[in-house]
Amino acid sequence: MGKLIVIEGTDGSGKSTLLRQCIAALPDEMRAMAAYISLPEGVSPKELFSDLLNLRSHGIGIMLIDGLERAAKSPLAAMADIFPELSCKIVISAD
Secondary structure, three states: OOEEEEEEOOOOOOHHHHHHHHHHHOOHHHHOOEEEEEOOOOOOHHHHHHHHHHHHHOOOOEEEEEOHHHOOOOOHHHHHHHHHHHOOEEEEEEO
């Protein structure tokens, strides 16, 4: 069963740092199954979902997604549609 966690805060509040610290604190065997994803400006929800599915197909079960506000359209509402298909743990940061 998956989990979806959203971390919201203003610029400079430490969201990105927290995500990086989470990855660093994982045991080695879990870190090998984790990915830190810094979203580029203007990424579409379709591109994001395609990338997440690709990561999942390669055994990535923990995804820390930084900068959701940089997406062309906020895909957060649409996450509910794809999330069950991923069946993993996702942490998202957004302003």
